Amino acid sequence: MSQTISQPPVTSPTAGDAPHSAEQFGEQRDLWYEPGFLDRLAARAGLADPGIARMLEVGVGQGHWSALIARRVPALAELTVVDFEARWVMDAEGQLRGKLGARGDGVAITAVQADAQVLPFADASFDLVTCQTVLMHLPRPEQALAELCRVLRPGGVILVAEPSNLYPFSAFDSAAAALGLDGQSARYRLWLACHLGRIAQGRGDFNLGDRLPHLFRTLPVEGFGIVMNDKVHDLAPPYSDDAKTLLGFGVDWLETALGADAERTVGLAVAGGLEHAEALALLDVERRYLAEQQRQLAAGTFVAGGGAVHYLAWARRTR
Ligand SMILES: C[S@@+](CC[C@H](N)C(=O)[O-])C[C@H]1O[C@@H](n2cnc3c(N)ncnc32)[C@H](O)[C@@H]1O
Secondary structure: OEEEEEOOOOOOOOOOOOOOOHHHHOHHHHHOOOHHHHHHHHHHHOOOOOOOOEEEEEOOOOOHHHHHHHOOOOOOOEEEEEEOOHHHHHHHHHHHHHHHHHHHOOOEEEEEEOEOOEOOOOOOOEEEEEEEOOHHHOOOHHHHHHHHHHOEEEEEEEEEEEEOOOHHHOOOOHHHHOOHHHHHHHHHHHHHHHHHHHHHOOOOOOOHHHHHHHHHHOOOEEEEEEEEOOOOOOOOOOOOHHHHHHHHHHHHHHHHHHOOOHHHHHHHHHHOOOOHHHHHHHHHHHHHHHHHHHHHHHHOOOOOOOOOOEEEEEEEEOO
């Protein structure tokens, strides 16, 4: 059995933000984890508990996270997914059935359009509640976490994965190294201002992962655990196909932020505390970085560390 439920239209919690594009859900998202890491995570969080049959993922997108986790829940019988955007809700069952394959047989899938901060479910409806890279987009992540906990039954598991996304802008890759002290500091200043601007405008906190232990303290949970994703991408030349996918994604993202979305990037930086003229000047530095990165990629000399700061935290709802 499966169904799609569309709630009455809801107001965007992050008004003015571009919706999540299909590009953000590209192939690169499949490369985030080593399977063994997720197996160990599932064991530590107790996902093989026979009492975990009803799972909820909030902010499903194209189902990448649901599929990775659902595969590691042996007693799974019902998978409910929520997204704020109608297109991901309409798409959800097909995406999930495609990703789960035979593992999805006999699992009832329900997709619901709703806001993570106001979930349309009764208290204690689920045995496992999870989200990945969703709280970072919300103006009120504490409220969403409280909602996730409210719909979780006592003894059930909450599992949250969120990054700290400033790291890539301070990473010592070979294009950044070519910019020298002033250029590298300028890069960090620009993106830090954008992150602060995002918070000031109520568009979320892209470093929310750093606050997960603190946020969990506010919940009625016990048995808190937290780990860091152990995946490091090999981005040294000659580039593997996976490296090409990841590097291509990064270049496309930066090209958009400095090109089609330049006005938005400047707006965020100004909201984060920069003068308009300085924001424009820092964008030019970042354009120099991008040009240098593209030159090195074409020459096959670009080198980067390939790590990310991505936390995964879990706990059990107190009984
Ligand atoms: C970065 S994507 C993550 C998708 C998926 N969790 C994954 O890891 O592949 C964030 C998702 O959260 C959804 N989203 C954003 N704000 C939301 C809200 N207030 N309530 C529910 N979903 C929301 C977006 O539409 C998007 O699909």
